[in-house]
Amino acid sequence: MSNSVISVISRFLDEYGTTTPNKLKVVDAYLLYILLTGALQFLYCLLVGTFPFNSFLSGFISCVGSFILAVCLRIQINPQNKGDFLSISPERAFADFLFAHTVLHLVVMNFIG
Amino acid sequence: CVFAGLFGLFLLSLALSGAQALTPSHYLSLSDVARLQNLLSQQFTDLESAYYSVVGLTKLGATVPDHEIPVSNETRDLLLAAVSEDSTMTQIHRAVSALSSLGLPLASQEVVGSLTARINKEDNVMAITMALQTASQLSQQAELGGILEEIEDLTARLDDLGGLYLQFEEGLEATAMFVTAAYSLSDHVDMEPPIKEDQVIQLVNSIFSKKSWDSLSEAFSVASAAAALSGNRFHVPVVVTAQVTSPSLSLSDSQLLVTDVISQPLDSANVVVESAYAVASKTAILNQAPFTINDGIFELNFMSSQPASGYYQFTIAVTGDSRLVANHVELKVKVSTEVAVTNMDLSVVDKDQSIGTKTTRVDYPSKAKSSFTADSHQNFAMSFQLVDVNTGVELTPHQTFVRLHNQKTGQEVVFVAEPDSKNLYKFELDTAERKSEFDSISGTYSLYLIVGDATLENPILWNVADVILKFVDEEAPATVQPKTLYVPKPEIQHLFREPEKKPPTVVSNTFTALILSPFLLLLILWFKLGANISSFSFSPSTILFHLGHAAMLGLMYVYWTHLNMFQTLKYLAIIGGVTFLAGNRMLAQKAVKRIAAEQSSRLAKYRSLR
Numbered sequence: 001m002s003n004s005v006i007s008v009i010s011r012f013l014d015e016y017g018t019t020t021p022n023k024l025k026v027v028d029a030y031l032l033y034i035l036l037t038g039a040l041q042f043l044y045c046l047l048v049g050t051f052p053f054n055s056f057l058s059g060f061i062s063c064v065g066s067f068i069l070a071v072c073l074r075i076q077i078n079p080q081n082k083g084d085f086l087s088i089s090p091e092r093a094f095a096d097f098l099f100a101h102t103v104l105h106l107v108v109m110n111f112i113g
Numbered sequence: 114c115v116f117a118g119l120f121g122l123f124l125l126s127l128a129l130s131g132a133q134a135l136t137p138s139h140y141l142s143l144s145d146v147a148r149l150q151n152l153l154s155q156q157f158t159d160l161e162s163a164y165y166s167v168v169g170l171t172k173l174g175a176t177v178p179d180h181e182i183p184v185s186n187e188t189r190d191l192l193l194a195a196v197s198e199d200s201t202m203t204q205i206h207r208a209v210s211a212l213s214s215l216g217l218p219l220a221s222q223e224v225v226g227s228l229t230a231r232i233n234k235e236d237n238v239m240a241i242t243m244a245l246q247t248a249s250q251l252s253q254q255a256e257l258g259g260i261l262e263e264i265e266d267l268t269a270r271l272d273d274l275g276g277l278y279l280q281f282e283e284g285l286e287a288t289a290m291f292v293t294a295a296y297s298l299s300d301h302v303d304m305e306p307p308i309k310e311d312q313v314i315q316l317v318n319s320i321f322s323k324k325s326w327d328s329l330s331e332a333f334s335v336a337s338a339a340a341a342l343s344g345n346r347f348h349v350p351v352v353v354t355a356q357v358t359s360p361s362l363s364l365s366d367s368q369l370l371v372t373d374v375i376s377q378p379l380d381s382a383n384v385v386v387e388s389a390y391a392v393a394s395k396t397a398i399l400n401q402a403p404f405t406i407n408d409g410i411f412e413l414n415f416m417s418s419q420p421a422s423g424y425y426q427f428t429i430a431v432t433g434d435s436r437l438v439a440n441h442v443e444l445k446v447k448v449s450t451e452v453a454v455t456n457m458d459l460s461v462v463d464k465d466q467s468i469g470t471k472t473t474r475v476d477y478p479s480k481a482k483s484s485f486t487a488d489s490h491q492n493f494a495m496s497f498q499l500v501d502v503n504t505g506v507e508l509t510p511h512q513t514f515v516r517l518h519n520q521k522t523g524q525e526v527v528f529v530a531e532p533d534s535k536n537l538y539k540f541e542l543d544t545a546e547r548k549s550e551f552d553s554i555s556g557t558y559s560l561y562l563i564v565g566d567a568t569l570e571n572p573i574l575w576n577v578a579d580v581i582l583k584f585v586d587e588e589a590p591a592t593v594q595p596k597t598l599y600v601p602k603p604e605i606q607h608l609f610r611e612p613e614k615k616p617p618t619v620v621s622n623t624f625t626a627l628i629l630s631p632f633l634l635l636l637i638l639w640f641k642l643g644a645n646i647s648s649f650s651f652s653p654s655t656i657l658f659h660l661g662h663a664a665m666l667g668l669m670y671v672y673w674t675h676l677n678m679f680q681t682l683k684y685l686a687i688i689g690g691v692t693f694l695a696g697n698r699m700l701a702q703k704a705v706k707r708i709a710a711e712q713s714s715r716l717a718k719y720r721s722l723r
Contacts, residue, residue, distance in 0.1 A: 026639060029639055033631045040631070102685070109672045
């Protein structure tokens with residue numbers, strides 16, 4: 001059982017390494033970073049307590065929001081999805097990404113207290 | 114059949130109680146009338162004041178010196194011309210008043226026409242009131258019906274305040290002038306005004322509740338209303354007040370003043386007590402007893418029927434004139450008396466009743482010659498009777514207290530003496546049982562008897578005897594502390610909300626470092642992937658974009674530390690605008706480059722395929 005899981009994972013990693021273009025790998029690295037940051041924040045909250053709660057919330061939501069926006073960016077700049085996003089060039093996607101991030105950080109900074 | 118009869122009686126009693134519901138609570142007493150006359154008698158400096166003074170005083174019945182005013186033809190024509198649709202209501206009113214008081218002829222129907230037109234144009238209370246007043250000076254042959262209907266409309270516009278007052282929101286003057294005008298017109302056409310009796314009383318209350326008047330015109334309006342309400346042909350409100358003659362508040366012989374609203378006695382009236390009953394026992398004592406008039410005051414010899422002391426409810430009816438309004442009055446009468454203490458017996462009784470009691474009789478107001486001693490084995494007892502001096506009937510006043518006052522410490526203890534079934538008052542002091550009230554302080558106490566009641570004219574405070582009380586377990590007789598009720602209380606320290614427990618700084622710092630570590634990982638990964646900034650073109654838009662973006666991130670930090678949302682939005686708008694424009698430029702350039710690269714690669718692929 002575990003054998004097949006390991007083989008699936010290794011196969012997946014191989015394919016991932018070979019087929020994904022570099023740009024997407026850059027975004028994926030960013031996604032991993034955001035994920036780890038969010039997870040660590042959550043771990044801290046579990047271990048130490050929710051004080052101050054608003055700060056925890058704002059940090060966590062910042063991670064979640066950034067993750068979502070980065071995923072959107074990845075989807076939009078993936079050349080394989082070009083058919084779904086005919087009117088949105090990768091540059092436009094990036095610009096949207098930046099704008100959404102500005103709004104997100106405004107809210108996060110307001111809430112962080 | 115019986116049921117119908119009972120129901121009829123029920124309705125009748127309701128009707129009677131309804132009729133008796135409202136009586137004037139305000140009217141002009143003689144002193145008020147004098148004050149009003151004084152105000153109106155002031156020297157007048159202009160025509161308006163002259164009008165108010167002269168006419169006001171005349172209405173109150175005061176004499177006014179004559180004034181001769183000669184009239185020329187031009188004046189008469191001027192006045193007649195003023196009566197038209199185009200003049201204001203005030204002008205029409207003054208012209209008509211002048212013409213009629215000067216005895217000059219008027220075209221009444223024309224005036225009616227102008228008034229009706231003005232009422233439609235000036236739909237306010239004062240204007241319509243003036244129209245009513247003007248109409249009352251016109252010939253009776255004119256068509257005054259339309260104007261008469263305005264009385265009913267205006268009555269509907271009055272504001273009811275708590276069921277007691279009825280007045281216009283425009284104020285006292287408007288209300289008083291309306292009453293004057295309404296009755297003056299009603300008298301003129303000899304038709305009863307559509308104002309209900311309760312409404313008349315409510316108007317009386319509103320107009321006469323104010324006892325000092327701000328202006329001459331206000332005083333004039335009150336005087337006019339007073340004259341109207343006391344002299345018109347339809348409604349004359351009656352005011353019944355009890356005449357208080359003796360300094361004590363009782364009525365030894367019931368005397369009533371029956372007057373109209375300006376305290377003029379209604380001599381021709383017939384005053385009868387319809388019924389009177391004692392409030393406590395509800396037994397009737399009088400039925401249809403007439404008052405006799407004696408020098409303007411109505412008297413009834415009530416005491417001759419020897420009523421017991423207490424409160425009585427009298428229902429009085431004033432008849433004799435069909436115009437009288439609020440002529441059923443309810444009065445509360447108090448009959449008071451004097452009390453005497455008889456058979457005051459003091460004794461000290463042994464608890465086990467082994468030794469015979471020795472009773473000492475004390476007579477009011479002297480004090481017992483010897484003092485009484487009671488220790489824990491004995492009870493001190495007191496018994497007495499309270500009788501009415503006039504009738505000999507036993508009384509049970511509201512207050513019968515026994516007060517023991519320690520002469521040395523100033524401490525006093527008060528007990529209540531209660532009557533038994535035979536109205537004999539008894540008081541027993543169990544020394545052992547009551548020692549807590551006395552704080553177990555032995556000593557000589559003065560014993561006082563206190564008797565009082567609202568219907569007693571001679572309350573009693575009588576030092577009956579001295580009692581020496583001996584308590585067991587006596588504490589050291591400390592001076593009695595007055596109860597510290599009014600001493601500043603201990604200060605309460607406000608407990609602010611405790612801030613939540615923070616985790617130790619070490620833990621937070623560790624985790625801060627931990628959270629920053631994924632960033633390092635990111636940089637490493639990017640490096641490994643070969644992400645680079647080699648295609649960085651140093652065009653102005655690129656530089657500007659990056660600077661702007663960095664500025665926005667810096668603004669976020671400053672927002673966290675210093676600014677509020679509004680300031681941040683302001684700066685963000687500026688920086689963001691710049692960044693957007695630069696970024697747009699930069700991305701467009703990148704897009705061009707990308708499309709060119711794609712096209713060239715496609716071209717190359719195409720060529721290689723060929």
